[in-house]
Amino acid sequence: MSIVENEFYNNEKQMKISQIPAEIAQCLVQSGIRPEGNVYLAAYLLHKVSQDISHMDNITLEDIYNGKLDIDEDTRCFAKAHLSEEAWKQLLRLVNYYTPEELAWVALFPGDEEESKTAMTTPHSIIKLAQSILCVQDGERVADLGCGIGSFLVAEAQNQNKAHYYGYEINEERGAIAKIRVELLGADVHVQLCDVFNLVKDNPTPKFDKIFSNYPFGMKLRYLGEGTEYMERLSRKYPGLSKATSSDWIFNALLCDLLAEEGKAVGIMTNGSTWNSIDTPMRKYFVERKLIECVITLPTKMFSYTNVGTTLIVLSHNNERVRMIDASQICMMGRRQNLFSEDDIATIVDAMHTDSDYSREVSIDELRENDYNLSLERYMQCVPAFANGVPFESVIRSISRGAPCTASQLDTMVSNEVTNMQYLMLANIQNGIIDDKLPYLSSIEPKYEKYCLKNNDLILSKNGYPYKVAVASVREDQRILANGNLYIIELDKSRANPYYVKAFFESEQGIATLKNITVGATIPNIGVDKLKKVLIPLPSMEEQNRIAQKYQAAQDEIAMLKLRLERAIDKLHHVFDEESAENDA
Known part of the structure; x- marks a missing residue:
């Protein structure tokens, strides 16, 4: 029974x-x-x-x-x-x-x-979401690749006991627990201890109607076991596959190879694999072959054993468009772990069929234009349109990163004495103004000279949204070395006033423009190629100069207020001393 x-x-x-x-x-x-x-x-x-x-x-x-x-x-x-x-x-x-x-x-x-408490267990609310998406039917063949202790198999077989289930697990202890549980369940469930990549060696390769896999996050490719041989086969099939490719896409490829023509698979991957440049060739392959049905950004803290941002990907055949859902805020917040309620799951499943503030269908053409980025944020931004817009690179003479100094290298150059050489870090830019008390350097190595700022260079932070923007003010006898987290941009000043460009990037329209080319959730950043291609409004020099003067006047006012504030604080700290001195006199 x-x-x-x-x-x-x-x-x-x-x-x-x-x-x-x-x-x-x-x-x-x-x-x-x-x-x-x-x-x-x-x-x-x-x-x-x-x-x-x-x-x-x-x-x-x-x-x-x-x-x-x-x-x-x-x-x-x-x-x-x-x-x-x-x-x-x-x-x-x-x-x-x-x-x-x-x-x-x-x-x-x-x-x-x-x-x-059992290592690497898939949370029940993730399993319930996967169940709602897969909709297992009578008689279907269902696989769990890397089934762990069998949590998905037990939940699904309990829900639909007329399907045929197959679990595969490489870890002997977790596989043994899974075997124990499915035996007690009394359903048609088979658990096999094996490397999942051995499945594609079988002739013929088994095919499944529904597949679930919570595969390892961020696994180094050298630890894939039988997957290394599988990768060699993939390299002939997937152009651009390399040793740097995220293991997420190797597992996704395995899911697709085991998926029946009318089947559906659900995998849990890391957020970075949906947008990083390393995996662009793999994303291109999957998108162009119409293998991606839906991409769902999950909330943080869904897994007890990691804080890594995760995405649920739905794979199937013949998808002309990709549905993207940002479910990062659709959950019940817990102190240690977040979870989905029944209503949350219903909301996410509904979003797979309708557009909303957190879901949208994206065409393959749009994906091509955006380097096959699978992050919804890229496609939900309202990019301003400018009647007089030009590519940013058309007004740039040169653009480079700051000096790639390590902390130890910088320590050898720092000086406790006042010199004509200083060092600019991201923290030295506040409210768009460069601190006038930058750290002093005793020397600047010749190889770092090219990273020194020129007067009126535009400075833009590479990492950390919202981005910081400043214009360098450098005297003739002064040298300022910029940090590697900064972009140094020399503009063609006959076409673009640096303070005008700064004013634009700090405006609502400019912030939206930069956010649109931002990648990365944990550490937001912008790439130089994308930065060059953004459109900026470019009116006449007369109009630019007028806006720049108005901007600089407001900036000067901030500097004066800052100076007054510093003096007032200094006075505050000396009130007692002054009163004591007067009383003693």
Whole structure:
């Protein structure tokens, strides 16, 4: 009989069952054994023992090793490696207090807290979202690649028990737990310990109607195991594949190779792989072959074991357009971990079919124009249109990054004495004004001379939104070395006034323009190629000069107010001293 078909679970029973994982964990800890996945193992063994009345009081762990219970060899090896006779004696007493069904239920559904202690477990709300997207039907073949402890398989088979499920896991401990759980479930679920990349070696390659995979985040390609051979095959199929390619796309390629023609797959990948330049060739391949159906940016803190930004990608065949959804704010915020409510999941699934403030369908042509960027933010920005707009590069004489100095290299150049050489860092730019008290340098190495600012150079920060903009004011006898996080832009001053350009980039329209070419969620940044191609309004020099003068007047006012504030603060700090001196006199 399937455990999930049993109807004995009323509130009183559920309260009783909820105590069992803690009691098992306490027995394990007292015997010097970590709980984590061993709670599943212990609950399963106790369930098997409690079914056999003749063994309830006297069966030893050695008896289990020797096959006295109907347990497969993998599970016996798992027990031998993780339990001790002392722990087993403590655990065995629990069969007198709980029924076989109750113990089986704990192995299947130990609760969110206990499950989260097991390494790399997929959160239940992510699983529920994947279930809503995949919509498994009767008779379909469903695979979980890297199934871990079988959380997706158990949830889906419980929801749709007339499909055929296949789980693949390379980790022996997690695979053993998955086997235990699906055995108790009593559904058509098969778990195999193997490297998932071996599946494409089979002839013919197995095909699945639905696939789920929460594959490892940020795995180095050299650790892919059998995947290295798979990569060699991919390199002939995917132009641009290299050792720097994100493993996310290698796993996505595997999902597509195992997907039936009318099938659908869900993978969990890192945000960076949706926009970084390294993965552009792979994104191009998937988009141009119409393999991407939907891309959903997930909220932060969905996974207990990482804070890395994640994206759920939906793969299928023959997609003429890509649906993008920003679900980063659609969740229930928790102190340690966020999760989806039923309403949140319904909202996200609805967004797969309708445009809104957080969802949009993007054409392949648009994707081509944006280097196949799969981040919705790129396509939701309202880029201002200018009647007199020109590419920024048309008014640039030169553009470069600042000096690539390491902290130790800079330490050798810093001076405690006043010199005519100084160093400009991002922190030295406040409210668009460069600090007049920059750090002094004792010398500037010849190789760094080209990174020194010229008078009226435009300075723009490369990283960190909102971006900082300044205009350099450099005396003839002065040299200022710029940091590598800054762009140094020399403008053609016959065509563009630096203060006019600065005023534009600090305006609402300019901020929107820069934001539109921003990539990266953790560290927003802009690339030089994109910067060159942005459109800026370019009126006559007369109009530019008028705006620049007005801007500089406002900037001078800020400088005066800042000076007055500094003097007032200084006075504030000396009020007591002055009064004391007067009283002493």
